[in-house]
Structure formats: structure tokens, C-alpha cells
Amino acid sequence: MNQLNEHERIGAFIDGELDLSDQLEMERRYEAEPQLRQQVDEARALRESVKEASYHAAPDALRQRLLAQMGRAAAPAPAAAPAPRKAGRSLGEVLGEWFAWKPMASAFAVAGAAAFFVNMSASHSFAEQQLEDDVVASHVRSTLGQHLVDVSSSDHHQVKPFLSTRLGFSPPVSELQLTGSEFLGGRVDYLDGRPVAALVYKQGPHVVNSFIWPTKAADGKPAFSQEKGFRTAHWSYGGMAHWVISDVNAEEFQTVVQAIQRGDEQR
Template identity: 50%
Template structure:
């Protein structure tokens, strides 16, 4: 029997710090373990509550000067790696600095470094890669196989707590394969699956709070990845197509939001 993941492993999963094999194994367990999903969602909720409502205090200029003078770059790197305890002890050892500049400002820096690193987008990026790789390797690309969005959209809507947009691409060489229900960001999401030539394209969609954001594009592990937010919906797209084809797909998907 596979042992239950401990708190360290769960927190590493939430922070996107597991390797790809560990990420895939944890996601596989989440799909079949309601209790584990509840623990993960609780941790996601705690992170959202802290990052969304905690006060932020800018560091005084004098503190920044002291940090630079003391060669704090190594201290900050250690703080990011350790996630907290040992690095906190080193910071609190600077008692003269704490007394002169105030503990609140210093704690604000520690708080932001330990809780906000790595960023939410970085964690989501790793989840998106793991989900794409898992679906591709297992050949479980779709739950509902159809090239007709009038078939796929109601199927997904009946199994999710929202109605996802289901665009069809008007790009030469592209085909809409269907959709499936996947799990990202601590919740079920819609995964729309396309084929561009010989390459699979996964487009993940789910509701999310926050203002609209422009398209952000990156390359990780040989995959092209793009994400944006529009009209209360988060979009993440991933594929191993070349950059030009990928950008054409992303533009088409983003324009479909505007045309809706």
C-alpha cells in the first residue's frame, strides 16, 4: 500500500516543488482520494486567504541599504530555499537591526518571501505541464470525443460548476478532438483538446477572480505555454508545436473570447 503523503509532501505539491514524477503521482492520487483532495483544497484556500488579505508593508530605504551592505543576497537565497525556519533564525539574529528599524518591516519581507515564492503562476505552470504529459502518455486525451462544440459544451457544463467556452479553431491543419474534466489549481477544470498536425494542444479553462490580464507566454521542458484571464475565466494553453503555430493557436483562442 502506498503510504499517505505527509505535510512536507503536500506543501511541496502546493508550492510546485515536486519533480514531474512526484507531481504526476500526487495528481493521480487526488483523482481517487476525496480526503486527500480536501486536504489540498484546504491548503489552497489558506494560501489564497493569506495572499489575498494579508497586509503588505514596504521595506524602508534604510533597511534595504543595510541588507545590501551586509551581503543579504545569500541570506535571501537561503530563505527562499529553506521555506522558513533556519532562515528566520538567521534574520532574527540581527537584533541590533531589528531594534533600530522595527520588526514589522522585516517580518513583512520574510512573510512575502516564504509564502509568495514560488509564485502562483509558477505552480500552475507545473500543474499544467504535468496534466498535459499525463494525458498524452496515457492516451486519455478526452472524456467526450467530438469535433462539434455543441456536443462538448453541454457535456462539460453538466459535470462542472460552470459553462466553459468551447471554441473551434479556424487554423489550417487543426482539428478539435473533444474535451475532458481535469484538475488544476485545486479544483475541476475544463480541458479542451485540439490537434495541430501531429501535435496535441490542451486548453484549460476555469473561473477565477481577478482583473483581466494580457497573454503571457513561456517555454518550459520543450513545451510552449500561454495563459491569460478574461471576463472572469482563466485560460492556460500548452503544446509542443513550434512557436509560430502555437502563437497562431493562442491568438485564435483569445479572439474567440472577444467574439463571444
């Protein structure tokens, strides 16, 4: 494989665009090849620095004002460019001609602002889709291999200290108070270039991975979706981001997510 193709493959790996078998092969190479690991980590760090740029949704009042200004700016015919200054004309006359361009300037400014908001929104959605792809790949990798947990214990008093000493944060850890649920333990995993806590449960015959890491996002309700045959839910609470994934049915998955939320709220 030539260098150009290798770069393309690394980019597709980071973006979650490889098929499952290739994604798992790249995961294996990532663990075994220091040079590849450095290239991937540097690319992920660059993407993370771009993603973490400040993003704020535009208030409704601002959006309405921008739309109104666009409507007003589009109505008049474009003013002619100001004529060259002639001898004997006052400065006030020249400035008046330049101010005649104000509607067009406003239109350009409004269009630029609108494009900025649209691009930021699209970028946010794309980043979330990439993160969901990472969650699915990590879940599949853990269930197909022999590395479900780093610490095998049904006691959260053993799992929490183990993870806390290996991560830069202390994740909430709890057993699920559900019929047919079993807490298997936890492991350190990586999502989107950052170390995260992975709590592993079994709900009947199904494996449930619950990924946790610090976030500055405000508390919110779970958002549910499906990706490649798996159900996912993600939300933020108490300064922690949560992503849960499994292949249980929809009703049971909601019950599992609610149980994880209850355990988090009671910690």
C-alpha cells in the same frame, strides 16, 4: 512503504516534485484508491485555503515611503532604553524617554512590512510554478493515455453543454480558425485540486490542451514560458483563467494562443 514515506510522497505529488513516471503512478493510484484520494484532496484543500488569502501588491508610493523610512530609521544610533522612573520625575519626562525609542520601533515595523511583502511575492511565484507543473502533468497524462476527451466532437454546440452540466461554470468553447487546426472535443480535468474544463485541439500532429476555470483575477495579456519541453501560456479574461500547453514551435504556439483569445473575445 511506511506511513512517513507515504506522507512525503503525497506532499511531493501535490507539489509536482516527483519525476514524470512517479507522478503518473500517483495519478493512477489517486483514481483507484479512495483513501489516498481523500488524503490528497485534504492536503490540496489546505494549500488552496492558504493560497487564496488576500494578496495585494504594494503601491509604488508605499514602497518608496517604506524605503525612505528605513533609511531614516537606520541613520541615528539606537537610543538607550528608558531609565526606571524615579521619584519626583514627571509623567511627561517618562513619556519623552519612551518616545525616544520611536526611530527603532519604526525600523522594526518597516522591516516587518518589507518581509511580509517579500514573503507574499515569493509565495505567489511558488504557487504559479506548482500550477504550471500540474498543467504539464495533466497534458502528458492525457497524451500518453487513452483519455484525450470525454466528449469527442468538433462542434462546440455539443461540447459546451456537456462540460457545463459537469462543472459549476460554463466555459467558453470555440473552434480555432487556423489552417491545419482540428477541434477534437473536451473533457473534465483537475488542476490544483479543482475541476477545470480541458478543450483539446490538434495543430498539425501536435496536441494542444486549453484549460479553463473561473477566476477573480483581472483581465491580462498572456504570459509565455517553457516547462519540461512544452510551451505554456496563461492569462485571465472575462472572469476565466486560461492555461494553454503544447509542444508546437514558438511561432505556431503564439498563433494558437491568439486564435484561442479571438474565439474567447467573440463568444
